[in-house]
Amino acid sequence: MRAFWCALSAASMAPPARYCIPGERLCSTEEATAGSGTYTRHGFIFSSLAGCLERKNEDNELPVVSVVRDSESQLLPNVGAVVTCKVCSINSRFAKVHILYVGSTPLKSTFRGTIRREDIRATEKDKVEVYKSFRPSDIVLAKVISLGDAQSNYLLSTAENELGVVVARSEAGVQMVPISWCEMQCPRTHTKEFRKVARVQPQFLQT
């Protein structure tokens, strides 16, 4: 074991990483604040994951202690998180989607979600037609509004300007270009189709 540590520290410039297991006591709450992968009990911070200990020094406040597993972190869609999903079927009352990404991390197993008709737009909710907002196999940015009750799945909403359809294919099978907040045009056949389009964030626009 000691030989392994010597080899490790000789190979890398940084000090050898400290690994910890669930239930290991890291420090007291007076020395640091608990970050992700930890929990506090009786005034001490304990680790909650089997991974690498990370200590981030903040300028004004206490350092943040967190435990990180380099590979996948098991994320679940939380209320208020922006998720990327793919529409699998639509109805006159709602659209069923598969949640693929939470933020920018992909999910290993897909979760199912529902976008109700009244959650598609913020204004004129009763004049919305689901068929003119989404179509199957569209990629949509949405926000989680509820974890759902017994029968339903995650409830999502696209009632903001930055939420809505991001990528859609026209009936000719070509990826469409957004024209306005409610229309997209196919570059090959020049037909316009109705979608509830997400506004492109200013940092992604090429000018």
Added chain:
Amino acid sequence: MPLDHRRLRGPEESQPPALWAATAAEDEEDEEGAGAAPRDPCALRPLFARAGLLSQAQGSAYVELGSGTKVLCAAWGPREAAEPGPGRLLCEFRRAPFAGRGARGRPGAAAEREAEREAAAALREALEPAVRLGRYPRARLAVSALLLQDGGSALAAAVSAAALALADAGVEMYDLAVGCALCRPPAPAASWMLQPAEPEERRAAARLTLALLPALNQVSAVLGGGRGGPPEDWAQALRLGLDGCHRQYPVLRQSLLRAAQRRDAAAAA
């Protein structure tokens, strides 16, 4: 008949395997009878634990006790569940067909399945306090334990292996669960023994399996029964079992740390 070249031909003469099995069992009976007295009741069997060996599951662990108990456990991270509320832990315990010595009474009998279901419920009871289910709403975590060879203390080894597998899968936990088994032989003034081997367990008058969360010092499950003598004896047995769990904890901790280092080294390479 023409020769069949696709098959391996066995020997021309064959003898019944019972000839050889009988002599081996007799030898063991003699050894047990002679060596039954000087077994130290507080001695722990050598423990081997390794986490992170299966590629098919998100987390896995293998635990082997010196008496011959071998348990392989696999765990899968959060998947979508239909029920609302905090996450659920689904445990499964299976005995391999070759796990026990001698012939199985009736393969696939209801009694076997009932025993497996009871063991799975005990596993769930032992692991649930250790896992942070509140962090996984509307999700289910699956744990599956396979007993490859039964040499006594099988459920205790399965608890340790399942806790290691869950931690290896990256599930957030409060602590590792460590399992320990005890038994009390039928002699009138006999004392409790830690980690019985299979013959001792078969002949025992009372058995006990404990699951402990060592860092938080909380007991998560106590399972057992039998005719054990006065109640103070059971309290003393509990203390002995807790001590056994604390002594096993460093080995499990080391195996988990090594698995984390191996995973990081593989990811960096």
